[in-house]
Amino acid sequence: GLGVSLDGAATRACAKLRRRCPYVFGGEVARCSEDAERIWQRVKMEEKAEAAAKAKAAVGATIPDAARSDAMAGDVLIFVTKFPTRGKSKTRLIPALGEQGALDMARALVSDAVVNFGQAPELAQAQRVLLFAPADAEADLRGFIRSLGPELLDAWTLVPMANSADLVNPDLGGKLAAGLDAVRKHPSNTSNGAGSTVPCGGSVCFMGMDSPEIRPAHVANALAHARRGSSAYMCPATDGGYTLLALPPAASNKVFRGVEWSTDHTCLSQANAIAKCGIPVLVGPTFHDVDEVEDLIGLRDRVLGATTPEAMAVAVECPRVTSCLERYLSEGAHRVSGADRIDVGRGPGPRRAGEGPPAWREWVGVTVSFVAGSAAMWVVQQAAFKHKHRS
Numbered sequence: 001g002l003g004v005s006l007d008g009a010a011t012r013a014c015a016k017l018r019r020r021c022p023y024v025f026g027g028e029v030a031r032c033s034e035d036a037e038r039i040w041q042r043v044k045m046e047e048k049a050e051a052a053a054k055a056k057a058a059v060g061a062t063i064p065d066a067a068r069s070d071a072m073a074g075d076v077l078i079f080v081t082k083f084p085t086r087g088k089s090k091t092r093l094i095p096a097l098g099e100q101g102a103l104d105m106a107r108a109l110v111s112d113a114v115v116n117f118g119q120a121p122e123l124a125q126a127q128r129v130l131l132f133a134p135a136d137a138e139a140d141l142r143g144f145i146r147s148l149g150p151e152l153l154d155a156w157t158l159v160p161m162a163n164s165a166d167l168v169n170p171d172l173g174g175k176l177a178a179g180l181d182a183v184r185k186h187p188s189n190t191s192n193g194a195g196s197t198v199p200c201g202g203s204v205c206f207m208g209m210d211s212p213e214i215r216p217a218h219v220a221n222a223l224a225h226a227r228r229g230s231s232a233y234m235c236p237a238t239d240g241g242y243t244l245l246a247l248p249p250a251a252s253n254k255v256f257r258g259v260e261w262s263t264d265h266t267c268l269s270q271a272n273a274i275a276k277c278g279i280p281v282l283v284g285p286t287f288h289d290v291d292e293v294e295d296l297i298g299l300r301d302r303v304l305g306a307t308t309p310e311a312m313a314v315a316v317e318c319p320r321v322t323s324c325l326e327r328y329l330s331e332g333a334h335r336v337s338g339a340d341r342i343d344v345g346r347g348p349g350p351r352r353a354g355e356g357p358p359a360w361r362e363w364v365g366v367t368v369s370f371v372a373g374s375a376a377m378w379v380v381q382q383a384a385f386k387h388k389h390r391s
Contacts (some may be wrong), residue, residue, distance in 0.1 A: 004187055012263070013105040019043055044294075047264065070125035074184050074202030074249075075223045077117060078129045080161075081110055081209045082139035083144070098291040100327050107144075108320035109209045109290070117147055118155035120216030126202075126223065129157045131179040133164035159183065172261045176255035180204060203227040205246040210289045211237070212299070212318045213310065214244060218297070222246035222284060229279040234271060240264035242276055243287040251279060 020043045023030035032038040071077070082089060087099050089106035120129060132141055138158055145152050162178035163171065179266065183204060197282055203226035205219050218235070225233040226246040232255070235244040240263065247255060255277050260269040271281045304325055306312045315322050 005372045016090070016345075019047070041294075046289070070122045070124075071220045071223045072202060072227065073125045073128065075126040075227065076129060076202065076204045077123060077126055077211070077219055077223070078131050078179055078183060078204060079112075079117065079156075080111060080131045080179070080206060082106075083141050084110055090290075092292055093296060096296065097328050101324075104327075105290075105296070105324050105335060106209070106319070108318075108324045109212060110144075111148055111320045112212060113209060114145055114152060114156065117216055118152045120220075120221035123217045126220075127157060127183075128155055129159050129179075129183055131159050131175075133161040133175075135160035135162075135164050143148050164200040173259045174254035178254045179206075180247070180251075180253050180256075195362065201249055203246055203248055204251070205244065207244045210291060211243040211287045212290070213287050213314050215301075215313065216243065219246075223280055223307070229280075229282070231282050232271075233272045233282045233284055234267065235284040236267045237289045238286060239289055241266040242270060243289060245270065247274075248279065252277065255279065269340075270384050281289070291342055296325075296329065300325045304330060 018025045021036075022043070023036060023039055028039060030039060075263065084103055084106040086103045087094075090097075090102040093102040093105060114130070117123060130141070130145075132138070132379045138160060141158060141285050142153065158177060159182050161175050162182075164175065184201075205222050205226070207214060207219065214235070222233045222235070222244055223246055224250045230248045230250065231242075232248065232251065233246040234242050237243045238278040255274045256270075257273055258269075259273050260266060263269070274281050288295060288298060288302075290296055299321075303315050303318075303322055304309045305363075306315050314383065
C-alpha cells in the first residue's frame with residue numbers, strides 16, 4: 001500500500017542507469033573514466049533541471065515572494081527532523097566526510113535551524129513544532145536544544161513522529177499525516193497578546209533539515225499565502241522533491257495519501273494528492289536539498305564563495321553549517337584520513353584519495369551502488385551485464 005517494492009526500485013534503478021550511461025546503452029563514446037564521469041554528471045544535472053522545470057510548470061502558478069509577511073497566532077511551523085546520531089544521520093555523506101563528519105553536518109543543520117527559526121521575529125506568533133524521530137530520543141533532543149540556549153526549549157514544542165522507533169518504516173506520508181493531526185489537537189504555546197492561548201487553527205508549514213538556504217521569511221510568506229488564499233504553497237527541490245509545504249487551515253491529513261516518496265517526481269505527486277482534495281497549489285522558489293556529496297559541494301561553492309545577498313545571509317545566519325563546510329570541504333581541508341578518504345574537490349566526481357581513476361567499467365559499478373542501493377544492486381548489475389553481452 002506504500003507504492004514501494006524491490007521490483008519497482010530495481011526498475012527505476014535500471015532506467016536511471018540506462019539514462020546516465022549512454023556510453024554503455026547509447027551512442028555516446030567514453031574513451032576514459034574521466035569522460036564517463038563527465039557524461040554521468042552532465043546527465044544528472046540535466047535530470048535535476050528538467051525535474052525542477054516540470055515541477056514549476058505542472059504543480060501550479062509560480063508566484064514571487066511577497067513583501068515580508070509575519071506569521072499569525074494559530075499558524076504552525078513543523079520542522080521534521082531525525083535526532084542526529086552517528087552512523088545513522090546523513091549516511092550518504094559518510095563516503096566523503098566519514099561518520100564523524102556526517103554527524104557534524106547533521107548536527108549543524110539541525111542546530112542552525114532550531115536557533116534561527118526559534119528566534120525569528122517573523123515567526124514569533126506561530127507555534128514551532130519539532131516533529132522528531134526516533135520517538136525515544138526526546139530526552140536527548142531536549143538536552144541538545146538546551147545546549148544551544150535554554151530559552152529555545154520554550155520556543156519549540158516537541159512531538160514524536162509516529163511509528164519511528166527504528167527509522168525504517170517507509171510510510172513518510174503516514175508520519176506527516178499523523179504529525180498534522182497531532183499538531184491540530186495540541187494546545188498552542190502562543191498567545192493572542194491578551195494572555196490567552198490560541199488554538200492551532202491557522203496554516204501549517206512543513207519543512208525538513210536538509211535545506212539551510214530556506215530562511216524564516218520564506219516560511220512566514222508561505223504561511224501567509226496558505227492562510228490568505230486557502231491554497232497550498234510548495235517550494236520544489238532541485239532533485240524533483242520539495243523542501244517546504246504550507247497547507248491552508250482547512251487541509252486534512254488526506255493530502256499525504258498516495259504520495260510517491262524519494263523519487264524525481266515527488267513534488268508533482270504531492271501536488272496531485274493535494275489537488276485531489278480540492279486545494280489549489282501555488283509554487284514558490286526552488287531550493288537545494290543537501291542529500292548527496294554533490295549537493296554538499298554545491299552548498300560549499302554557494303556559501304563559502306558567496307556573492308549574492310541570499311548566500312551571504314546563509315553564511316552569516318548558519319554559522320555551524322558554514323563552519324562544517326570550512327572544516328571538511330574548503331580547499332586543503334582535512335576530511336577523512338587514510339584509505340577511507342574521498343576527494344571532494346572541484347573535479348567532476350568523488351574519487352578515493354591516493355588512487356588513480358578506475359577503469360570506466362569499474363566506475364559504472366561504483367555509480368550503480370549509489371543509484372540502486374543495496375536492495376537492488378544485484379538486479380542492476382545483472383541487467384547491465386546481460387545488455388553488454390547481447391550487444
